[in-house]
Amino acid sequence: MGSVSGMLRALASGSKHLAIKRFTLRYPEQKLKFVGDGYQFDPKDGVGIVGYRGRHILYHDKCTGCQLCSIACEGIAEAISMVKVDKQYKQNKKGIMPQIDYGKCVFCGLCVDACPFYALFMTDDYELAAYTKEHLIYTPDQLAVKPKYQGTYEIKIDELGAYHDE
Ligand code: SF4
Ligand code: SF4
Incomplete structure (x- = not known):
């Protein structure tokens, strides 16, 4: 039964793209604007909430350390290290x-799934390029900052994937 519903979902996902107009943006003059929040996980109900998997956001007032x-992340990328924060x-x-x-x-999102305290989610922030490797390391303070930019080309994400209305 599970494989049948999986096949139907795959067919629905694939056929949706037949009707969607293709588009190309001239980045960075034209930027995407994702509608809705980034990827989140509800540990109480054990469900992932669809959303873009961009840079994380960390809520300091919820993180228990x-x-x-x-x-x-250890078995995936070893991208996370735990560091001291100044504020108590x-x-x-x-x-x-x-x-x-x-x-x-x-950007697998497993760390978000693992957080039992709603302290770590992902955002729509996809502009992460940097000139040095050090600048790719985001401290807890940097992770607490909400993304500021907004593009103009709206991209929506549902359980079948990302799409553009126009
Ligand atoms: S999304 Fe989280 S678990 Fe996945 S590689 Fe990045 S930091 Fe690690
Ligand atoms: S799993 Fe959540 S609460 Fe625990 S250290 Fe990570 S972000 Fe903080």
Whole structure:
């Protein structure tokens, strides 16, 4: 039964692209604007919520320093290291939070799935190019910053994938 529904989903996903107009953007003059949040996971219900898998966002007031995100990444890319933060949070006695190296991250989202405290999600931020490897390492403070830019070409994402309306 599962394989039949999987085949139907694959067919629906593939056939949708027959009706979608192809488009090419002249980046960086023309930029994408993703509609909705990035990829999230609801640990209570055990479901992933569809969204773009761009740069992460870390909510300091929720992170407990449990390291589960780092452990989840160990077998994938070893992109997360736990580092000390200056500010003290009552839910985080060790005072440690994840730091992510985007030179290693493969944007799989497993660290988001592993976080039981709704502290780590992904955002629509896809502009991560840097001149040095060091600049690809995002500290907990950098991960707490919400993406600022907004493109003009709207891209929507649903369970069948990304699409453009126009
Ligand atoms: S999204 Fe990146 S940081 Fe998170 S588990 Fe995957 S590779 Fe590691
Ligand atoms: S982001 Fe989530 S999984 Fe990672 S240390 Fe903080 S609370 Fe734990």
